[in-house]
Amino acid sequence: MRSRILRDMKARTAVANNELIRQAYRYITRNETLPARTRHQAQLALNSLPTNTAPVFLRNRCLETGHGSGVFREFRLCRFQFRLKALNGELPGVKKSSW
């Protein structure tokens, strides 16, 4: 599972590095006052960027296990790891409720 985390880390760096150029292309594409040819070229340039530079490519993964689903954003843990840690008292402020 470590490899998935590494892949995601790599993608995050790529997103951060390419964000400005992506936003510039997106602006040109969405701006209807610019000539259609320019806008089309910007769209093509945007499409030709590597896939992992798109923010939608990112996935929040569990820090412990690298699991990709059921991850709490606040704790960055998947639900099972969250439960284990919470029951173990490793998460400050988290308490098992009962009523």
Place this chain on the structure above:
Amino acid sequence: MATPPTPARLAKLTRTACKIFSTVYNPTAARSGNKILRERLVGPTVSSYYPQPLVHFRDIKAAFPQLNLIDTDEKERLDEIARRKRRGKGAPKKGIVTYAI
């Protein structure tokens, strides 16, 4: 009886309001793509999701080659392999297939 203001007058009012509040005067609602420029950059947030970059022993070793650092875990592993090989318990050679009959 007061007459309603003319469209031209209303447009002028909007233009003045835009000037005062420093907003863009866009009566035809043309898509200018400005909302993309207004977006917050997410780079710093997304790249700080994982707490710290992974540092392996080999990274430290590569950073300070003059120190001649020795990875004890790796050395132990290689020694164990050598010991097993001496006892004839090592991994078989690649490409040689033996069948137990």
